[in-house]
Amino acid sequence: MHAVETVDLTKTYNGVYAVQNVSLAVDEGDLLLIDGRSGSGKTTLLKLIGCLEKATSGTCTIFGKNIDAMTENELSDFRLNTMGFIFQDYNLLPTLTVYDNIELPLLLAGKEGRKKRVEDLLTAFDMSHLRDKRPDELSGGENQRVAILRALSNNPHIILADEPSSNLDIGNSHLIHETLSSINKEFGVTVIVVSHDPISRIHITKRYIMTEGVLRKE
Ligand SMILES: Nc1ncnc2c1ncn2[C@@H]1O[C@H](COP(=O)(O)OP(=O)(O)O)[C@@H](O)[C@H]1O
Numbered sequence: 001m002h003a004v005e006t007v008d009l010t011k012t013y014n015g016v017y018a019v020q021n022v023s024l025a026v027d028e029g030d031l032l033l034i035d036g037r038s039g040s041g042k043t044t045l046l047k048l049i050g051c052l053e054k055a056t057s058g059t060c061t062i063f064g065k066n067i068d069a070m071t072e073n074e075l076s077d078f079r080l081n082t083m084g085f086i087f088q089d090y091n092l093l094p095t096l097t098v099y100d101n102i103e104l105p106l107l108l109a110g111k112e113g114r115k116k117r118v119e120d121l122l123t124a125f126d127m128s129h130l131r132d133k134r135p136d137e138l139s140g141g142e143n144q145r146v147a148i149l150r151a152l153s154n155n156p157h158i159i160l161a162d163e164p165s166s167n168l169d170i171g172n173s174h175l176i177h178e179t180l181s182s183i184n185k186e187f188g189v190t191v192i193v194v195s196h197d198p199i200s201r202i203h204i205t206k207r208y209i210m211t212e213g214v215l216r217k218e
Pocket residue numbers: 013017018036037038039040041042043044045
């Protein structure tokens with residue numbers, strides 16, 4: 001079974017193609033990069049795969065489930081339990097501590113054993129010393145690593161990252177792409193990274209390129 005399979009996936013805004021006839025099969029455990037210029041449709045494609053936008057036409061199947069057939073409630077459950085998201089601007093909740101931000105998906109999913117899970121993640125990623133800080137007390141690189149742990153906490157099958165390093169310096173950019181790649185290798189999570197940061201190519205060798213809504217393998 002594929003982790004993600006799209007067939008002729010298309011999204012238009014006001015009649016203009018943002019994503020055009022994308023047919024993509026992602027195997028479970030894949031790590032792939034979607035590269036391309038600004039405005040080429042990368043974020044839109046990631047939102048379609050992440051069930052955050054509805055396609056205009058075509059199909060998107062995630063682990064054999066046709067997401068187009070799901071209701072809004074089913075979709076939000078499915079997202080919560082299947083996917084983790086990482087964004088360019090981290091999207092952490094500013095009033096919550098590092099610990100609480102990472103725990104949030106587990107709370108929403110009503111999971112048991114939350115404390116151990118969050119503490120294990122903080123330890124594994126050498127971030128326990130940051131547990132009581134709030135996002136505005138952290139550097140960009142630290143914030144993005146917290147966002148990665150939040151994306152991981154509920155044990156997702158897929159992680160979708162949209163330009164995760166574009167607000168970071170070179171050192172942190174390496175660190176973030178290295179972390180994403182190690183998550184893929186160590187936990188077997190399928191990881192799809194959208195990025196036009198050249199550093200991402202050093203860490204992710206399976207590369208697709210988006211040009212005016214059309215996706216091709218490098
Ligand atoms: N919500 C929206 N409404 C109208 N146009 C949009 C919307 N989102 C994206 N677009 C358009 O779709 C195209 C692709 O955008 P996007 O997927 O954000 O590209 P990228 O992530 O590669 O920069 C752009 O022309 C953009 O202006």
